[in-house]
Amino acid sequence: MASLKGQTAMITGASMGIGEAIAMALAKEGVRLTLVSRSKDKLEDVRNKIAAQYPDIKVGVYPVDVQNAAEVDKAVETAISEVGAIDILINNLSCFIIEENKRKKRFWELPIELISQMNGTNVSGVMYTTHSVLNRSMWAQKEGTIINISSVTGLECPPFDGEAVYHANKAGLEAFSNSLRIETAGSNIRVLVLRPGCVATNFHLQRVKYDKNAMDEFFYGYEPLVAQDLADSVLYMLSRPGRTSIKALDCVPTAQRGLTRFDREWNERNKQ
Numbered sequence: 001m002a003s004l005k006g007q008t009a010m011i012t013g014a015s016m017g018i019g020e021a022i023a024m025a026l027a028k029e030g031v032r033l034t035l036v037s038r039s040k041d042k043l044e045d046v047r048n049k050i051a052a053q054y055p056d057i058k059v060g061v062y063p064v065d066v067q068n069a070a071e072v073d074k075a076v077e078t079a080i081s082e083v084g085a086i087d088i089l090i091n092n093l094s095c096f097i098i099e100e101n102k103r104k105k106r107f108w109e110l111p112i113e114l115i116s117q118m119n120g121t122n123v124s125g126v127m128y129t130t131h132s133v134l135n136r137s138m139w140a141q142k143e144g145t146i147i148n149i150s151s152v153t154g155l156e157c158p159p160f161d162g163e164a165v166y167h168a169n170k171a172g173l174e175a176f177s178n179s180l181r182i183e184t185a186g187s188n189i190r191v192l193v194l195r196p197g198c199v200a201t202n203f204h205l206q207r208v209k210y211d212k213n214a215m216d217e218f219f220y221g222y223e224p225l226v227a228q229d230l231a232d233s234v235l236y237m238l239s240r241p242g243r244t245s246i247k248a249l250d251c252v253p254t255a256q257r258g259l260t261r262f263d264r265e266w267n268e269r270n271k272q
């Protein structure tokens with residue numbers, strides 16, 4: 001297992017959920033961190049948690065909306081000068097906005113601003129971050145690992161209304177990753193994809209419009225993943241020797257047998 005100690009990582013969407021868990025896991029391995037999301041206060045909370053457990057780890061926080069390319073580039077420049085050249089980029093953030101009413105709107109019923117915000121965050125924002133990190137760090141070093149957090153829905157769409165933009169964004173991320181892997185030939189840069197199945201985070205609450213009952217119904221009868229499971233997957237991918245690229249890894253709950261086939265007897269069968 002290759003040691004990660006002393007490397008510097010940039011993690012987007014690090015203010016909560018999977019991104020926060022990845023930050024904690026990398027800090028434990030001795031990785032310096034640069035954390036990105038829009039909420040300064042939440043990023044500072046994560047930095048404080050890391051400082052309490054791993055006081056020797058340097059952590060910089062960079063509140064930015066990744067839809068703004070100039071601000072992203074400025075954040076990357078500042079992160080490199082404050083913390084160090086970036087060896088690891090985890091493109092983890094995403095936004096999944098649902099309109100404020102009970103019925104999920106189909107694609108053509110969505111306001112254009114919502115479509116633009118999701119495309120701007122999940123596609124352009126990821127590209128802006130990657131563009132800046134490659135130009136300012138990885139391509140000069142000819143070294144680094146980029147992990148794009150996609151989804152099992154990047155390959156196949158579930159049959160739910162109101163989700164066309166998100167699933168198209170994830171399919172785009174798959175294509176971007178495959179092309180970038182080819183374009184970075186001539187370097188030691190690895191471009192990898194991690195595809196989560198259902199993980200219990202704020203993401204799903206947002207997806208069901210913060211309706212706790214709908215969330216409970218979605219997770220009924222089985223154990224979803226927790227953010228730590230994805231952090232463990234990231235550690236596994238990062239710690240392979242340089243000759244090895246785990247190009248893509250699907251990490252799903254065992255009870256998620258297919259995109260929409262959940263073993264709802266899981267809890268009953270596996271109760272302690």
Ligand SMILES: NC(=O)c1ccc[n+]([C@@H]2O[C@H](COP(=O)([O-])OP(=O)(O)OC[C@H]3O[C@@H](n4cnc5c(N)ncnc54)[C@H](OP(=O)(O)O)[C@@H]3O)[C@@H](O)[C@H]2O)c1
Pocket residue numbers: 012013014015016017018019036037038039040042064065066067091092093094095121125149150151152195196197198199200201202203204206
């Ligand atoms: N949870 C699941 O079941 C699941 C399943 C499949 C794939 N995934 C993928 O896993 C990744 C992490 O998901 P999660 O469940 O941890 O999500 P989450 O809890 O909703 O966190 C999303 C993160 O993205 C940040 N963010 C959103 N818009 C942003 C913007 N415009 N600029 C900067 N930061 C922004 C948020 O921070 P701020 O609000 O502070 O900006 C937050 O830190 C995502 O790519 C998601 O698509 C999750």
